[in-house]
Amino acid sequence: MTENKTTFKQSLGLLDATMIVAGSMIGSGIFIVSSDIAQNVGSAGWLIAIWLITGFMTITAAVSYGELSSMYPKAGGQYVYLKEAFNPLAGFLYGWSFFAVIQTATIAAVGVAFARYTAYLIPALGEDNILFGIEKGLNAAGKMEYSFSINAAQLLAMALIIFLTYTNSKGIKGGKIIQTTFTTTKLVSLFGLIILGFFLVKESFWSQNWQSAFAANQLQKDGSWSSISGTVLIGAIAAAMVGSIFSSDAWNNVTFIAGEIKNPKRNIGLALFLGTLIVTLIYVSANLMYLNVLPLKGTDSIAFPEGERVAVAASNAIFGTAGAKIIAIMIMISTFGCNNGLILAGGRVYYTMANDGLFFKKTRELNKNAVPEWAMWAQCVVACLLCLSGKYGDLLDMVSFVVVLFYALTILGIFILRKKRPDIDRPYKAFGYPVLPVIYILMAVTFCYFLITMKPTYAGIGLGIVLAGIPLYYIAVSNRKSNKPENINVNP
Numbered sequence: 394m395t396e397n398k399t400t401f402k403q404s405l406g407l408l409d410a411t412m413i414v415a416g417s418m419i420g421s422g423i424f425i426v427s428s429d430i431a432q433n434v435g436s437a438g439w440l441i442a443i444w445l446i447t448g449f450m451t452i453t454a455a456v457s458y459g460e461l462s463s464m465y466p467k468a469g470g471q472y473v474y475l476k477e478a479f480n481p482l483a484g485f486l487y488g489w490s491f492f493a494v495i496q497t498a499t500i501a502a503v504g505v506a507f508a509r510y511t512a513y514l515i516p517a518l519g520e521d522n523i524l525f526g527i528e529k530g531l532n533a534a535g536k537m538e539y540s541f542s543i544n545a546a547q548l549l550a551m552a553l554i555i556f557l558t559y560t561n562s563k564g565i566k567g568g569k570i571i572q573t574t575f576t577t578t579k580l581v582s583l584f585g586l587i588i589l590g591f592f593l594v595k596e597s598f599w600s601q602n603w604q605s606a607f608a609a610n611q612l613q614k615d616g617s618w619s620s621i622s623g624t625v626l627i628g629a630i631a632a633a634m635v636g637s638i639f640s641s642d643a644w645n646n647v648t649f650i651a652g653e654i655k656n657p658k659r660n661i662g663l664a665l666f667l668g669t670l671i672v673t674l675i676y677v678s679a680n681l682m683y684l685n686v687l688p689l690k691g692t693d694s695i696a697f698p699e700g701e702r703v704a705v706a707a708s709n710a711i712f713g714t715a716g717a718k719i720i721a722i723m724i725m726i727s728t729f730g731c732n733n734g735l736i737l738a739g740g741r742v743y744y745t746m747a748n749d750g751l752f753f754k755k756t757r758e759l760n761k762n763a764v765p766e767w768a769m770w771a772q773c774v775v776a777c778l779l780c781l782s783g784k785y786g787d788l789l790d791m792v793s794f795v796v797v798l799f800y801a802l803t804i805l806g807i808f809i810l811r812k813k814r815p816d817i818d819r820p821y822k823a824f825g826y827p828v829l830p831v832i833y834i835l836m837a838v839t840f841c842y843f844l845i846t847m848k849p850t851y852a853g854i855g856l857g858i859v860l861a862g863i864p865l866y867y868i869a870v871s872n873r874k875s876n877k878p879e880n881i882n883v884n885p
Contacts, residue, residue: 401468401652402565402763407660409569413647413734414455414668416576419583420731421506422640423676424704424724426789427683431696433633434626435618437684438606440695443630444680446836447637448673453833455644455669456824457804459662462648463821464810466657469745470648471803478806478813481749482866487799488746489862494855495799496739497772498792499643500732501779504550507728512546513721520546543781551777553729557736558773564762565653568737575730582723583675586708590682593711602684612696631843635793638840640676642796643731644669646738662821686710740768750873751866790851794844795859801837804830 405413430443461474472491476484512519526542561568610618611629621629647664651657654664686707688694698706704724708716740756744765747757756768807823807830823830845852 400759400763403653403655403657404565405569405650405654407655407664409573410647410654410660410664411668411671412573412576413650413738414644414664415580415672416572416730417643417646417734417738418641418668418672418731419576419579419675419727420503420640420643421510421724421728422636423583423679424720424727425506425702426636426640427680427695428698428703429636430633431689431694432612433629434621435610435612435690435696436606436608437602437689439609439630439633440684440689441677441680442607443633443637444673444677446630447634447641448669448677450638450833450836451641451644452666452669452673453825453829454800454804455665456662457807457826457830457833458645458648459665459821460807460819460823460826461803461810462651462661462665463658463819464814464817466651466654466661467745468649468652468741470651470742471645471799472742472745474648474803474806475799476749478809479802481751481870482863483802484749485746485751485866485869486859486862487802488742488752489865490795490799490855490859491739491742492752492772492775493858493862494791495796496735496742497775498779499639500554500735500739500772500776501550502639502789502792503728503732503735504553504776504780505546507553507725507732508546508549510721510724510728511549513717518545518549520544522546524548547780550780553732554736554773554776554780557729557733558769561733561737561740562760562762562764562766562769564764565650565737568733571733572730572737575726575733579723579727579730580671580675582726583679586704586711586723587675587678587682590686590707590711594686596710597685598688599685602689618690627839628843628847631840632847634840635789635844635848637676638793638797639789641669641672642792643735644672645800646734649738649741652741658820683707736769736772739772740765743768743771751869790844790848791855791858794841794852795855797837798841798856798859801834801841804833804837 427440430440434440434443462470465473465477467473472484472488475487508518509520522545523539523542524545526539529538529540532538560571608620609622609626609629610620613619644665647661651661654660683695683703687703687710690696693699693706695703702720704720705717708720710716712719743752743756746752747754747768753771756765756771758765758767760766808827845856
């Protein structure tokens with residue numbers, strides 16, 4: 394057997410790890426998705442409740458992952474946990490889904506959001522600027538429709554992904570500087586926006602929005618509102634949580650780069666807790682600010698902001714005509730830093746899979762800068778292709794279903810490993826075990842059930858992608874067996 398001499402370098406401290414958690418979580422969602430949540434539940438109380446439920450689920454999952462990361466402090470994160478708790482097939486299905494939809498579709502969605510808000514400052518880079526298209530014909534409004542088109546925003550999203558892949562291929566230190574700088578900037582900006590929303594706004598809608606705070610009602614196709622309760626309300630909450638879960642996702646990215654974190658048994662678990670707690674506080678506070686500066690329903694409201702950009706409507710209420718540009722700059726900073734964290738972490742999963750003989754051979758190589766460059770470029774290609782397919786909301790449905798499904802399985806793995814491997818050192822144990830992990834699993838399964846029931850198209854596509862990994866696994870195993878032993882890399 395040959396051994397690759399290049400190995401990962403432990404160069405990230407607790408602050409760096411926390412910034413990767415928070416920076417990967419905060420992208421475009423908090424500026425956009427509250428509109429869809431308000432349309433699904435139609436009340437201030439349920440709007441905040443959904444963000445609190447999501448925050449509880451996120452923090453519970455994060456502190457549970459702390460136990461797993463302390464047991465297996467190496468590159469690969471969730472792929473490794475599933476493989477150890479269940480079997481190699483479970484790990485492969487996650488890694489395959491991660492490559493095909495979870496990480497790549499998230500990178501694409503965040504890239505599209507970056508481009509969409511850049512168009513506020515440079516209109517020529519917007520979605521309306523069609524650079525190439527196969528014409529379908531004029532619609533009822535006299536506007537040309539296309540069966541397929543490429544617009545300037547899509548190309549800008551792809552350019553961002555390519556640029557960040559290139560910079561991260563040059564070493565972890567450059568990615569660390571970008572991540573810490575941009576995450577710090579967006580945390581300060583968001584806190585500032587929240588505070589100013591309570592002190593500078595000319596007209597407060599707080600009292601108005603909190604009347605009948607938990608009288609849930611849902612927007613109907615004809616534009617009317619219908620009172621909902623019982624299972625209909627549960628389904629509406631699940632549909633609404635697509636946005637909040639997407640906005641709170643990617644906190645586990647720090648586990649993928651465990652091989653590059655100093656004292657990983659301590660720092661990963663602590664970074665997971667601190668990062669998710671900080672972001673949850675920001676998200677709940679931001680929505681309380683929205684309820685202060687905007688009406689819940691009506692024109693230029695939380696439910697119906699111009700272009701579904703609730704943060705722009707809120708900023709306009711605070712800063713006047715300059716609001717749109719202020720938010721555009723904030724979101725550009727936020728999404729830039731978010732995609733940097735996603736791109737930095739993703740390649741490590743494919744690298745670990747390749748070392749198990751379950752992914753492309755080239756992805757198990759580290760370049761001279763000790764990063765899996767080929768794996769990152771493979772991720773880049775898929776993410777760029779996804780920029781050309783589907784809308785922002787479609788990508789959210791697909792990602793949210795698959796990611797929560799695997800979170801539930803991974804947390805179930807804690808119970809299995811407690812029985813299967815009681816001998817392994819656990820410097821950190823899951824908080825609230827077994828109650829909180831069980832609650833999370835039940836909530837996650839409920840969410841997935843109602844999501845695939847209410848939004849079957851893209852949630853179903855996500856499930857189909859996961860299941861497509863089963864035959865791919867057996868093909869990979871067959872190919873691995875046919876390879877000579879000396880071709881298998883044993884780089885740790």
